[in-house]
Amino acid sequence: MMKVNVWNPSVELLSRDELDKIKLQRLKEVIHRVYNNNQFYRKKMKEKGLKPEDIKTLEDIKKLPYTTKEELRELYPYGASVVPLDSLAEVRASSGTTGKPTVTLYTMKDIENWSEVMARSLVATNIVKGDILLIAYNYHMFTGGFGFHYGALKVGVTAIPAGVGFTQRQVMLIKDLGVTAITSVPNYAIRLAEVAFEMGVDPARDTRVRKGVFGAAPWSEEMRRRIEKIWDMQAYDMYGLSELWGPGVAIECVYKSGLHVWEDHFIVEVVDPKTGEPVDVEEKGELVFTTLTKDAMPLIRYRTRDISRILDENKCQCGRTHTKIDRIQGRTDDMFIINGVNVWPSAVEEVLLKEPLVAPYYQIVIDRVDALDRMTVFVESRTKLGENDKIALAKKLEYELKEVILVTPRVEVVDPGTLPRFDGKPRVVVDKRAL
Numbered sequence: 001m002m003k004v005n006v007w008n009p010s011v012e013l014l015s016r017d018e019l020d021k022i023k024l025q026r027l028k029e030v031i032h033r034v035y036n037n038n039q040f041y042r043k044k045m046k047e048k049g050l051k052p053e054d055i056k057t058l059e060d061i062k063k064l065p066y067t068t069k070e071e072l073r074e075l076y077p078y079g080a081s082v083v084p085l086d087s088l089a090e091v092r093a094s095s096g097t098t099g100k101p102t103v104t105l106y107t108m109k110d111i112e113n114w115s116e117v118m119a120r121s122l123v124a125t126n127i128v129k130g131d132i133l134l135i136a137y138n139y140h141m142f143t144g145g146f147g148f149h150y151g152a153l154k155v156g157v158t159a160i161p162a163g164v165g166f167t168q169r170q171v172m173l174i175k176d177l178g179v180t181a182i183t184s185v186p187n188y189a190i191r192l193a194e195v196a197f198e199m200g201v202d203p204a205r206d207t208r209v210r211k212g213v214f215g216a217a218p219w220s221e222e223m224r225r226r227i228e229k230i231w232d233m234q235a236y237d238m239y240g241l242s243e244l245w246g247p248g249v250a251i252e253c254v255y256k257s258g259l260h261v262w263e264d265h266f267i268v269e270v271v272d273p274k275t276g277e278p279v280d281v282e283e284k285g286e287l288v289f290t291t292l293t294k295d296a297m298p299l300i301r302y303r304t305r306d307i308s309r310i311l312d313e314n315k316c317q318c319g320r321t322h323t324k325i326d327r328i329q330g331r332t333d334d335m336f337i338i339n340g341v342n343v344w345p346s347a348v349e350e351v352l353l354k355e356p357l358v359a360p361y362y363q364i365v366i367d368r369v370d371a372l373d374r375m376t377v378f379v380e381s382r383t384k385l386g387e388n389d390k391i392a393l394a395k396k397l398e399y400e401l402k403e404v405i406l407v408t409p410r411v412e413v414v415d416p417g418t419l420p421r422f423d424g425k426p427r428v429v430v431d432k433r434a435l
């Protein structure tokens with residue numbers, strides 16, 4: 001049996017009936033709150049002929065209108081608030097894309113609840129009091145750094161607010177401070193290890209890091225295997241979204257068989273991204289969340305654009321009853337279309353990293369030649385290969401990729417250290433078609 005730590009057994013191990021009771025009561029409350037305190041939600045419900053009293057069962061959630069990211073942007077800066085502005089404790093904004101950011105608003109109650117779900121999430125991955133956690137997430141406006149920070153403080157884990165970049169310094173801190181756990185975007189764990197080796201530090205042998213929590217970007221099982229091996233650690237997947245406080249919405253437990261969604265705080269649904277129709281359990285689609293306890297800025301049926309599925313399981317081996325979702329396959333935004341076929345970068349990664357000769361650095365370049373889309377995958381080999389070996393490896397990868405993604409890419413194997421390194425989310429896809 002694996003060691004299972006639980007932060008809040010009175011909630012995490014509740015029976016399905018008790019959990020559903022809490023969910024329904026909170027759902028009714030939040031619908032009343034948004035209807036009575038926010039013009040945007042009231043208007044949308046009225047357009048559907050809905051009153052808060054019409055929500056009588058958990059199933060009734062399907063009557064409610066969706067909320068989209070575009071709508072949130074239009075509500076910038078304070079339009080999504082349901083509380084007086086002087087009760088806001090913090091304001092964060094989404095990382096810089098084009099146009100106005102989406103903001104997330106927090107009261108002290110939000111900070112407390114966010115800390116609670118983060119505490120549960122850390123403990124679910126066996127990061128407990130006595131651990132020293134290096135938080136290599138951005139602390140600047142973004143939600144990642146602070147989410148882990150608050151959770152760590154609540155649990156009694158020692159937090160090191162490292163932020164992103166200055167990788168050599170981070171390796172030094174990991175070694176000298178006796179760091180036992182790290183959290184970052186997944187590719188950064190690989191980058192940290194690479195720099196560690198350059199500094200003569202073997203992450204598995206010369207550091208105490210044995211646990212890691214990674215999220216904020218989809219990553220494959222193969223990437224997990226690579227990270228676990230190079231660090232000799234257990235690596236866990238976390239899901240969150242800045243609009244839903246940040247990290248801490250769902251977490252893998254030690255059994256690594258799906259991510260528990262903290263259902264007393266969030267209701268999860270999966271819908272067809274094109275039609276918006278709910279899909280069956282186990283079926284893939286877009287994740288939709290309704291927040292039950294968000295205070296300043298509740299979200300009703302928020303379309304995340306993240307693709308996953310709800311797993312059909314009543315109770316996990318860890319004892320938790322909270323529903324599990326599969327690991328995120330990708331964002332609808334990340335998916336690209338090659339000559340009419342949908343391709344996910346994470347599917348490409350899974351194939352590439354199965355090949356032991358390949359290093360976890362790759363880039364997908366898409367362009368158009370004679371009206372046809374062309375996909376080229378640049379991937380680094382682990383060690384420098386001769387020309388013939390490069391070609392043989394490329395041919396093999398081309399064949400394996402075609403089997404999985406159903407389009408034939410061109411693969412080019414490049415020398416170690418050739419492709420760009422990123423401290424944050426990597427730029428995996430370069431689409432030149434629009435240029």
Ligand SMILES: [Zn+2]
Pocket residue numbers: 253254255260316317318319320
């Ligand atoms: Zn579990």
